[in-house]
Amino acid sequence: MDNNFSGEDNDNIDWDTEDELEIQEIPDATFSSCTNLRNVGHNTVSGHGEASSSSVPCQSKLIQQFIVMGFPEESIAKAIEQNGENEGLVLDALLTFKQALEDSPEEQPSTSAQMEPSISSDDSSSQYNENFLVDVYEDDSWSSDSDNCMNSAKQSYLNDDNSSLSENENSLLFLANMGYPAEEASIAMERCGPEASFSELIDFMCAAQMAREEDVYLPEDEKPKLNSGGYKRKMYNELRVRKKQKAITDEEPIHLPRPMIGFGVPTESLPAIVQRTLPEQAIGPPFFYYENVALAPKGVWDTMSRFLYDIEPEFVDSKYFCATARKRGYIHNLPIEDRFPLLPLPPRTIHEAFPLTKKWWPSWDTRTKLNCLQTSIGSARLADRIRKAMKAMENFDDEPPLMVQKYVLDECRKWNLLWVGRNKVSPLETDEFEMLMGFPRNHTRGGGISRTDRYKSLGNAFQVDTVAYHLSVLKDLYPNGINVLSLFSGIGGAEVALYRLGIPLNNVVSVEIAEVNRNILRSWWEQTNQKGNLIDFNDIQQLNGDDLEQMINSFGGFDLVIGGSPCNNLTGSNRVTRDGLEGKDSSLFYDYVRIVDLVKSIMSNRRV
DNA sequence: TGAAACATGAGGTCCACG
DNA sequence: CGTGGACCTCATGTTTCA
Numbered sequence: 001m002d003n004n005f006s007g008e009d010n011d012n013i014d015w016d017t018e019d020e021l022e023i024q025e026i027p028d029a030t031f032s033s034c035t036n037l038r039n040v041g042h043n044t045v046s047g048h049g050e051a052s053s054s055s056v057p058c059q060s061k062l063i064q065q066f067i068v069m070g071f072p073e074e075s076i077a078k079a080i081e082q083n084g085e086n087e088g089l090v091l092d093a094l095l096t097f098k099q100a101l102e103d104s105p106e107e108q109p110s111t112s113a114q115m116e117p118s119i120s121s122d123d124s125s126s127q128y129n130e131n132f133l134v135d136v137y138e139d140d141s142w143s144s145d146s147d148n149c150m151n152s153a154k155q156s157y158l159n160d161d162n163s164s165l166s167e168n169e170n171s172l173l174f175l176a177n178m179g180y181p182a183e184e185a186s187i188a189m190e191r192c193g194p195e196a197s198f199s200e201l202i203d204f205m206c207a208a209q210m211a212r213e214e215d216v217y218l219p220e221d222e223k224p225k226l227n228s229g230g231y232k233r234k235m236y237n238e239l240r241v242r243k244k245q246k247a248i249t250d251e252e253p254i255h256l257p258r259p260m261i262g263f264g265v266p267t268e269s270l271p272a273i274v275q276r277t278l279p280e281q282a283i284g285p286p287f288f289y290y291e292n293v294a295l296a297p298k299g300v301w302d303t304m305s306r307f308l309y310d311i312e313p314e315f316v317d318s319k320y321f322c323a324t325a326r327k328r329g330y331i332h333n334l335p336i337e338d339r340f341p342l343l344p345l346p347p348r349t350i351h352e353a354f355p356l357t358k359k360w361w362p363s364w365d366t367r368t369k370l371n372c373l374q375t376s377i378g379s380a381r382l383a384d385r386i387r388k389a390m391k392a393m394e395n396f397d398d399e400p401p402l403m404v405q406k407y408v409l410d411e412c413r414k415w416n417l418l419w420v421g422r423n424k425v426s427p428l429e430t431d432e433f434e435m436l437m438g439f440p441r442n443h444t445r446g447g448g449i450s451r452t453d454r455y456k457s458l459g460n461a462f463q464v465d466t467v468a469y470h471l472s473v474l475k476d477l478y479p480n481g482i483n484v485l486s487l488f489s490g491i492g493g494a495e496v497a498l499y500r501l502g503i504p505l506n507n508v509v510s511v512e513i514a515e516v517n518r519n520i521l522r523s524w525w526e527q528t529n530q531k532g533n534l535i536d537f538n539d540i541q542q543l544n545g546d547d548l549e550q551m552i553n554s555f556g557g558f559d560l561v562i563g564g565s566p567c568n569n570l571t572g573s574n575r576v577t578r579d580g581l582e583g584k585d586s587s588l589f590y591d592y593v594r595i596v597d598l599v600k601s602i603m604s605n606r607r608v
Numbered sequence: 609t610g611a612a613a614c615a616t617g618a619g620g621t622c623c624a625c626g
Numbered sequence: 627c628g629t630g631g632a633c634c635t636c637a638t639g640t641t642t643c644a
Contacts, residue, residue: 256621293636295620326636372635379614413634450611460636490636564636572635575617 062087065403066094070392091407095385254301254313256294260327262314266341266469267321267348275337282309282333285557285603286485288596289334289470289494291462291564292589293571294327297580300570301329304581307593309333314470318463322346323353324370324416324436326463328564335473342468342500346438350418353436360419364405370416370428373436374573375459376452377427378415386411390423430454437493438464438500440524444491447523449516457517462493462564468501474560481506481532483555485548485599487540487563487592488512492521494562505530507555511537511563540591545598557603561596565589 066076075097076090083089261268263276290308294301294315301313308331318326323346347353349368351361386408393400400408408425411417417425428436430451434443437458444454471494474482481504486494489510498505508525512518518536525534535551537543552558568574569583581589 258622291636295635297619325634327634328636371633374635375637376613381614410633452612456636458636462636567636568638571637572617572619574635574637575619576638578619578637 062090065401066090069401069404087403088407088410091389091403092385095389253299254305256315256327259320260294260315260317261320262316262330263336264339265316265320266339267345276312278333279310282311284333284600286559286561286596286599287332287334287474288561289330289332289467289563290592291328291330291467293567294329295572296329296567296570297578300581304329304589305331307590308596316466318466319369321348321465321469322436322438322463323348323350324373324463326372326466328463328466330467330470332470334470338473338476339469340472342438342465342472342497346435346465354418354432357418357420360421360424362399362405362419364399365409365412365419367409367413370436371413373416373428373433373459375456377455378411378417382411382415383417383425383427386417386425387423394423430458433458436463437461438466438468439491439493439496443496443524444520447516447519449520453516457491457514457520460567461490462497464493464497464500467493468497471497471503471560471562472501474498475501475503478503478559480504482559483507483557484509485558485561485595486510487561487595488565488588489521489536489563490514490517492517492524495521496524499528499530504532506532507535507551508532509535509537509551509558511540511543513538513540540588540595543591543595545602548595548598549602552599552602552606557606558599561599563592565592 062080063073063076066079067073071094075094079090079093079097083093259268288308290304292304294317305311305313311331311333313329313331315327315329318324318328321341350370351358351368389404389408390400393404399405412425416428418428420426430444431441433455434441439458439461444457449457482498483506484494484498486492486508489495489512492510495505495508495510510518510521512521515538518538522534522536533555537547565588566585569577569579569586570581571578577583579586581587
C-alpha cells in the first residue's frame, strides 16, 4: 500500500520540478489576458501589500496568490501547467492534490463520514402489502430490438425520396403500411375530402371497422406484432412530422418568457394572462397536460407544440412555488381562470425550508433558492475539498478571498449544496428532495429501492405544487372525481397533486416503465386508502387502441391525460446523448401524442 | 454483481459592454 | 448589433466498493 503512495509522490516531485522550470520559461504571451487576473489578484491579497506592485508578471502574481493561501509552490506550478490561467480550475486542482496527499492511510478524514448516518439503515419498518405484485409485468428485454427496428424503419423512410408522390398517394401508401386495407383507406380519403388530416382518416376507418366487427378484437400476441406496431407507428409519426413541418415554416420560434411565470403564479403580483383562446382542435375532451424541460434544444418546443394542436406552451419556473428552481414547459388545454395553490404553501426560500442552515450560511453565499434538483447529487469528496478550502482560508480576516468564494459558490450552485456546519457543505438528503418536490415524507422510501434510484426518481418527477396549481381548475369541474390516464407516471406526481387538491381519483391508468416507480405509486395508493382503481401498464409503446377502447368502454372515458415524456435527450445536463426529440428516450414524446390522439378519437366516436 | 461514488462539458440564454 | 462572460441544466459512463 505505502509503496504505491510513495511512488506517486516521487512522480509528483519529478513533475513539479520540471513544471516549475517550464513555468518560468513561459513567455508572457501565454498569459497575455492579464486584466481579469489582475483585478482579482488585487482584491485577493490587498491586505498583504504585495499586490500593488505593478511590475510583477501576471503568472507570478497568480502563483503568489496561491502561496499566500498556503499552497506549496510546486503544486501551484503543476496546477497552472495543467489548467492554464483559469483560477477556479487551478484552485480545484490544488485542492485535489492536497486531498490526494492527505488521503494516505495515516489520516482518514473524519468529517466526511458524517453525511451517511442520518439515513437509517433500518428500512425494515415499513410493512408493505405485497398483494399488488400481480405478475402482469413482463421482462422487457426485447424492447431494444423494437427500438432498433423502429430506428431502421425511420432511417429507411428518411432515405427514401417520396417527394415524387402526391399527397394522396403518400397517405394511401402509409395507411396501407399501417395495416389498413388500401380499399378502406381510399374510401376514407374520398369521404373525408382531400384536406382531411391523417388522424381524421384513421378515425373514419376505425369507426367503420368498429361498426362492422364490434365483437372482434384481435388477440394480443407477443413480440412480432408489437414490433410491427412500432414500425407502423414510427412511419405514421414521420409522415405527420413532414406534413406539419410543411405547414408551418415561417412562424415565430418559441421564446422563453421572463419572468418564467406562464399564465400566472400565485405568489407574485406580476401581470398574468387571464384568458387565452385555444385552437378548435385542441379543445377537449379529454383534458390533457404535457410537461418537459423548458431549456430543450432549439426547435424542440416548436415541434412539440405543433404536435399538440398548436397550443402555446406555458413555461413556469417552480421557484415561484417552492424553494427550488425547476424550469419547465407545459402544454395543456386546461382552463386557466380561477386557479388556486395547494395549502399549506411550501417554504419558498432556502432558509425557510432549512432553518438550521442559517447559522452556518456565509454572507457572501447570496442564494435564496436552490437550482433545479437533478437525478444525482454532489460527491462527499467535493464537500471535503470545499471544507478544506474554507478551513485553509480561516486566517483571512472575515471572508475568504474572492477567488475561493467564487470556487465554493460555483460548486454550491452546481450541486445544490447546503451549509450544515462550520465550513461544511452537504448535498440534499432524499427526504429533503421529497419535501422540496411536494411529495409526502418517505414517499420514495423503502420497498427495496436504493438511494441512488430514489434520487433518480425524484429528480425526474413533477414539482407537485406547480402542477397542482395548474390542475386546480379541475376541482369544480369534477366534484365526483375523475378518470386519469397517467403516462410516464414516475413516482406519481400527478396523482399526488390531484389527491392533495381533494379531487377524488375514480380510475387511474398509470403507464410507467420502471418497476421501482410502479411500486412506489402502488404503495402510495394503498397507504392513502384510495377508493378508486389503479391499473398499471409498464410500456407505453405496448399500449394500443384496443386497450384504450376497452378501458374507455368500461368506465366511460378519460377526463385527463397527463404526463411528461423523458427529457434525457433534451436536457443540458446530458453531454453524451443530447439528441433532441429523435433521441432514444425522448422520442417517446410521439407516443404521448399518439395516445392523446387515440383517446380523443375513441371518445369522440363514442359520443356520436 | 449491483449499488454507490465519482468525474465528466456542451449548448443555450441572458446581459453588460463596446 | 456583435461579443464575451456568467449562468444553468428531469444525465451518462466509468470506477470503486461492499
